[in-house]
Amino acid sequence: MKNEKIMLAERPKGLPTKDTFRFENEDIKEPSEGEILLKTLYISVDPYMRSRMNDKESYVPPFKLDEPLNGGIIARVEKSKNDAFQEGDVVTGRLPWQRYTTTNGDGLQKIDESIAPLTAYLGVLGLTGLTAYFGLLHIGEPKENETVVVSGAAGAVGMVVGQIAKLKGARVVGIAGSKQKIDYLKEELNFDYVINYKEENVLASLKEACPNGVDVYFDNVGGSISDDVLSLINKFARIPICGQISQYNKEEAEHVPRLQPLLLTKSALMKGFIVGDYADGFKEAVKELGKWVRDGKVKYEENIVEGFENVPHAFLGLFSGVNLGKQLVKVAE
Amino acid sequence: MKNEKIMLAERPKGLPTKDTFRFENEDIKEPSEGEILLKTLYISVDPYMRSRMNDKESYVPPFKLDEPLNGGIIARVEKSKNDAFQEGDVVTGRLPWQRYTTTNGDGLQKIDESIAPLTAYLGVLGLTGLTAYFGLLHIGEPKENETVVVSGAAGAVGMVVGQIAKLKGARVVGIAGSKQKIDYLKEELNFDYVINYKEENVLASLKEACPNGVDVYFDNVGGSISDDVLSLINKFARIPICGQISQYNKEEAEHVPRLQPLLLTKSALMKGFIVGDYADGFKEAVKELGKWVRDGKVKYEENIVEGFENVPHAFLGLFSGVNLGKQLVKVAE
Structure with a gap:
């Protein structure tokens, strides 16, 4: 089984196009001691990512040319050689636009579908x-x-x-x-x-x-x-x-x-x-937001496109003004 | 004895000129019950007054055409029919550009030359x-x-x-x-x-x-x-x-x-x-500033022109960039 990833092929001038992206294949890297293998379930595409495509300092560092783009992702642990994670755990964090990712797990949070649907963790609770x-x-x-x-x-x-x-x-x-x-x-x-x-x-x-x-x-x-x-x-x-x-x-x-x-x-x-x-306040804020969502006081809307191959298309759609709510791509069940 | 006042003669376009101002004479108004008669000692001229010369809402209301300009002034009580003030008191507040002003005293603060020189109350302590x-x-x-x-x-x-x-x-x-x-x-x-x-x-x-x-x-x-x-x-x-x-x-x-x-x-x-x-905090702030001034930690500089007739000239000088520190006009001893 091959891994697939989406690279920044060129820095766009003006509006990004399909040529901004390049798909590449590689072997899946087996986790070493302390690592986990993740299978990507959902990828978030967001307007701020456009700034990161420019080769200049912005509020987040620029994406690197010929490397995978990255952003908010929900993924499931497929294999674990790290005691902090078990096979089947679902996590969210900043991860590369790949079908599979091998990582030591730094910066990932486990999420619980019993509290809110998984996708909420890339949106209203993310x-x-x-x-x-x-x-x-x-x-x-x-x-x-x-x-x-x-x-x-x-x-x-x-x-x-x-x-x-x-x-x-x-x-x-x-x-x-x-x-x-x-x-x-x-x-x-x-x-x-x-x-x-x-x-x-x-x-x-x-x-x-x-x-x-x-x-x-x-x-x-x-x-x-x-x-x-x-x-x-x-x-x-x-x-x-x-x-x-x-x-x-x-x-x-x-x-x-x-x-x-x-x-x-x-x-x-x-x-x-x-x-x-405001990272210091995230925990408290998610608690309050979660309560508002459960009480129906804060509603949210998602627009979910299916298929890893459609990530660039979903990203480009952000600039046409057609999306209602959060734009996500579902990569796997 | 006549009173003299400086009116806004026309709204300047661009840099103000001598024609922006007009001197007028009138009789001094004797104070009625509850009023005081003030003799102007010092007039403060400030860059923000230029904004007030335009006929549009700014952070302070515009000056009115054919009325006296006004601003920070130090004055001495010449006659008082108001129990809150005694002849000889020195006060500061927003007052018209006149040699004499008759007022009920609202908004005026008494100042004490034993704490700091009078002019400091139009500058570092004002x-x-x-x-x-x-x-x-x-x-x-x-x-x-x-x-x-x-x-x-x-x-x-x-x-x-x-x-x-x-x-x-x-x-x-x-x-x-x-x-x-x-x-x-x-x-x-x-x-x-x-x-x-x-x-x-x-x-x-x-x-x-x-x-x-x-x-x-x-x-x-x-x-x-x-x-x-x-x-x-x-x-x-x-x-x-x-x-x-x-x-x-x-x-x-x-x-x-x-x-x-x-x-x-x-x-x-x-x-x-x-x-x-920040008006609610003035009292505390003046206390702290006053201490810094007394301790020599905050120094100040004044540029004092003499004569009521020189008020327009002193104001115009603000825009030539020659002043060091606070620009004041001394009108009377």
């Missing part, structure tokens, strides 16, 4: 949910009756942001890009107002949606949508910068007026973050 | 010192051995920022615009490194001055100097936005690449503020 949790609660700090705007609202992070903001008593305005997403956010997640940025004048709709201005803007997308939201912020607004998906594929940065005069006028706070900044 | 104190300690939060960069370093705020940062054990790099200022900051205030932005390549000098990157950037000036500093920030950098003097007189904003991707990459925090945001 780094995605934690990203929403920490960015919103530790930077955004929404208060009752404040107005929270979230862009990329139907994405895996955005929908958790909106629901937590509702739990905190805020008025939630989402920005998303299709009728299906708009309907879902309004009807399933009870967002107070949702704007379709592909069909509406975003600034005009925001003015209608936010008659009392914007207190928190959770920014997943950047670009002109964010410029519009920022033009409506209130004094003491808080702006967690979580992602800039609209900018990742641009070869040259757009030029806009400097932001500092606005932040000064509004005594506003803007802060970038990645979820790893 | 809103200027408090601006440095809160912006640096509550947003910048410098830690031992971190690198703190301050622009407008020889201004009234900047020199207090640098000295407090030194007190906290940070390495302090100042940016200023003349040899006299550079020498003062190095020799009198013991800044670790000072850059003359008028004579040096700022980015190159910053790289030399900050071999370990920038942890805190206290921004008084905005514009390209700030762009250069921001290009060197470290992960988790904090950037208090205090002023943007380089931008106040621009009729059109310059366009630059958006800031959000940088803040994201660096998990950096940027926050605008005005000193009034």
